[in-house]
Amino acid sequence: MLTIENLHAGYDKTEVLHGISIDVPKGKVVTLIGSNGAGKTTTMRAVSGMIRPRSGRVTLGGKEITGQDSFRIARAGLAHSPEGRRVFPTLSVADNIRLGAFPRYTRSRKRGDIDADLDKAMEMFPRLIERRDQLAGTLSGGEQQMLAIARALMLNPEVVLLDEPSMGLAPILVEEVFNIIRRLKGEGITMLLVEQFAAAALDVADYGYVLENGRIAVHGSADKLKNDPAVRAAYLGGSH
């Protein structure tokens, strides 16, 4: 569904990604693991068009999207819940969620039943229901994170990129976020997931990629990575 081939990307003069390749098959969850500064967020940004890759190829459902503007990539069906949530602080919760469906409202993407999806998103995150009309900027960090995920899903996307959906959340909420990811996977949603909780990410994922200094060090099925001694030592706390 989403393929990344030999991607090079970075900022101004520094190159962060030195040719990485990742394959996200339809209906599967792929997780990208790596230490701070490895380039996980940069990968997601280069895929969704927030930054322009220097070279390489990105395709979505067989169509090339390399270097296109982010709004075109979104209209093509790629949703990206970015690092740091980035909800729209002066808009209400409901308006934030609606904007996730913007290309559907404007029919640059198949419309479907937006209101039904809105209800479904609300039902998936019940604590957003009572805060429907509250400004997103006044939500707690955890609530903002749920809003960011709900907003991304409103695109009715072919692929969802989730960049650290559990960042800064209390343990109980981290659990909740992983339950939601599991539920989305059950619905057949294709996902590329970046998580600091590598063990939990590998538990939900089908495949994993380990990113080290802008290069893919190891990749394979989630089970294979979970049992890889080097991966265990570096990312899974070395034990169990």
Add this chain to the structure above:
Amino acid sequence: MEILIQLIFSGIALGMIYAVIAFGYQLTFATSATLNFGQGEALMLGALVGLSFAGNVLGGPYLNFWMMIPLVMVFGALQGALVEFIGVRPAIKIKSEFGWIMSTIALAIIFKNVAENIWGKDDLKFPSPVSEAPLHFLGANVLPMEIIIVVGALAMMLAVEIFNRKSIYGKAVVATSNDRDAAGLMGINTRLVITFSYALSSMTAAFAGVLIAPVTLTGATMGSVLGLKAFAVAIIGGLTSGIGVIVGGLILGIAETTTGFYISTGYKDVPGLVLLLLVLAVKPAGLFGKTAIKKV
């Protein structure tokens, strides 16, 4: 007392014009953190184009005042989009911090020169669409056109506000103002949103131009001072507050008419500038400016 009421009425009409131009500054500042320093010239062009349709300067009149307004607004929108396209977009693209200042000022000078060549350097009389006999109210005289100015300016600002709050396109504009990158991820063409905000901003100014033209003189130089005063109002009220520009506009408008009468017309521009300096010293975000609610 009656004189004071009279001065306040005139000040309100003038202040609402400042407010609506200042509102135009806010529109582009919100989406792109840039300003069109040619707002005054957009107003001037709107007035002169309107005069050409509804007055007798270029072989007209071709239309009555009310029919002319939509055409002037379309013209203003196109003119604003042009300014964005040739003056601002390139500067934003190369992330030039000051490029847009120079280019919008340069375009303003060009527009003024073009206007002088088409309509001449002399001030022209803009025919009033309503009776020029004043109405009497609380012992003071109010021109019917002044009432139209106040109502028209408020209606314009209200219309934009409703559009932003109710329509999905308006929400896309607000989203772009909040976080341009995140708005892009929602499938919003944020470059187009910025062009749109320039179009809307110049459209507002052009509309203000035809509102004010019947009560002042119309000519190529009419916009410069208005644009500058409205800029002061935008700073005084705050570049992010809709209420701020209305209050700021009224304060400045009334301060000017009263100073002009009680002190000297020669000093009528002073209170605005003093107020501007005071606000910059005491509350640089403007009287009503606030820092955005943002949790990280």
